[in-house]
Amino acid sequence: MSVEVRPEQREIVGLVRDFVEREIIPVVHQLDHDDEYPTQIVAKMKELGFFGFAIPEQYGGSGLDFETYAMCCEEIARGWMSVTGVINTHFIVSYLVEQFGTDEQKQRFLPKLATGEMHGGFSMSEPNCGSDVQAIETRARRDGDDYVINGTKMWATNGEHSTVVATLVKTDPDAKPTWKGMSCILAEKTYDGFRSTKRIEKLGYKGVETTELVFEDNRQPATNLLGGVEGEGFKQMMAAIELGRVNVAARGVGVAQRAFELSIEYAQQRHAFGVPIAKHQAIQLKLADMATNITAARLMTQMAARKKDAGERADVECGMAKLFATETCFETVAEAMRIHGGYGFSKEYQVERLYRDAPMLVIGEGTNEIQKLIIARGLLERYKI
Numbered sequence: 001m002s003v004e005v006r007p008e009q010r011e012i013v014g015l016v017r018d019f020v021e022r023e024i025i026p027v028v029h030q031l032d033h034d035d036e037y038p039t040q041i042v043a044k045m046k047e048l049g050f051f052g053f054a055i056p057e058q059y060g061g062s063g064l065d066f067e068t069y070a071m072c073c074e075e076i077a078r079g080w081m082s083v084t085g086v087i088n089t090h091f092i093v094s095y096l097v098e099q100f101g102t103d104e105q106k107q108r109f110l111p112k113l114a115t116g117e118m119h120g121g122f123s124m125s126e127p128n129c130g131s132d133v134q135a136i137e138t139r140a141r142r143d144g145d146d147y148v149i150n151g152t153k154m155w156a157t158n159g160e161h162s163t164v165v166a167t168l169v170k171t172d173p174d175a176k177p178t179w180k181g182m183s184c185i186l187a188e189k190t191y192d193g194f195r196s197t198k199r200i201e202k203l204g205y206k207g208v209e210t211t212e213l214v215f216e217d218n219r220q221p222a223t224n225l226l227g228g229v230e231g232e233g234f235k236q237m238m239a240a241i242e243l244g245r246v247n248v249a250a251r252g253v254g255v256a257q258r259a260f261e262l263s264i265e266y267a268q269q270r271h272a273f274g275v276p277i278a279k280h281q282a283i284q285l286k287l288a289d290m291a292t293n294i295t296a297a298r299l300m301t302q303m304a305a306r307k308k309d310a311g312e313r314a315d316v317e318c319g320m321a322k323l324f325a326t327e328t329c330f331e332t333v334a335e336a337m338r339i340h341g342g343y344g345f346s347k348e349y350q351v352e353r354l355y356r357d358a359p360m361l362v363i364g365e366g367t368n369e370i371q372k373l374i375i376a377r378g379l380l381e382r383y384k385i
């Protein structure tokens, strides 16, 4: 069920696959059930350069293109979706700095992000808004050489472990249209008044923490304003999140792939009515649908990543890939549970974890309802009469 793969991609993706087989799959069950942060896995990923995968070589990274990075994400999610959570907000911050940062910001942040010495988080959502990004209330006021930030952010993946958080704020709350008054600040935890507070208890996506972030008269140097110009934050964040959607799609493919692999193995081992259940046509239909949809999702993800790599407009393709791959994942894990029968409902089996992880993908990085609006808006522009 593979897509077209270049030789250099095969090498790096193979390396990631080996890592997942060796370091993640044997421990994922326990870590998930204990809701424990994968400290050793993260340390090894830093050692092996995973944190610098998509950062240009001149700053100490590997300079992978988005397509290859997405393939790596799929492999990691196949092992444990939470581990992709550890590096995806980091990837988004690296992208923001590389794409929109000043030269000084690139020099200051990228080498440390590449080694993992700095860990990136990404924060738009607030207690009162997620989809409606322009309704954020967190405010940054310029005061001399600093910005003074006040407000509360919500749902910050890596909220505790991140050291620098790309944070969307309002620098001009009266701006019309609203998005013109929004900016992105690379907020560092080293400055007083910025801390992660409440850890949110979740259904799945265990191990990686999701927290509230509080800014109380927090002073960040003005040199941490992304790109050095106010009013660009909304556009910068939307560009980054579009890329984030490709990664969420890749995660969906990885989780679904694992569910399929476990199901096709189980179907050949479990007997009912004197034969392996794989001999029953009802089970075969499920396996065929799973594999077909996963293959389509993988191809859509690859297509969206390639468009981004080519520097083309890809809002429709990224939205479609995210929508289709995560819905496929959602359906596939449910079918995997049915194939496993009662055992699928048992905490002893891996399918139970996949079932708890999948729903996050249809919500995060913009809900799938919002994806449909983005796709429709893009289509109406393309097909305007």
Ligand SMILES: Cc1cc2nc3c(=O)[nH]c(=O)nc-3n(C[C@H](O)[C@H](O)[C@H](O)COP(=O)(O)OP(=O)(O)OC[C@H]3O[C@@H](n4cnc5c(N)ncnc54)[C@H](O)[C@@H]3O)c2cc1C
Pocket: 089, 122, 123, 124, 125, 128, 129, 130, 131, 132, 154, 155, 156, 157, 158, 202, 205, 210, 360, 363, 364, 365, 366, 367, 368, 369, 370, 373
């Ligand atoms: C585990 C987890 C980790 C997350 N990590 C991060 C993170 O690191 N950083 C970050 O910034 N955010 C993060 N989020 C937040 C996530 O991006 C939001 O939850 C998501 O954007 C939805 O926002 P909301 O939860 O406020 O839902 P709401 O916006 O309140 O939406 C509620 C429902 O209404 C629907 N809806 C809203 N508006 C419309 C509309 N115009 N048309 C049709 N339907 C609509 C939505 O689709 C949804 O079904 C995370 C969320 C989760 C669950």
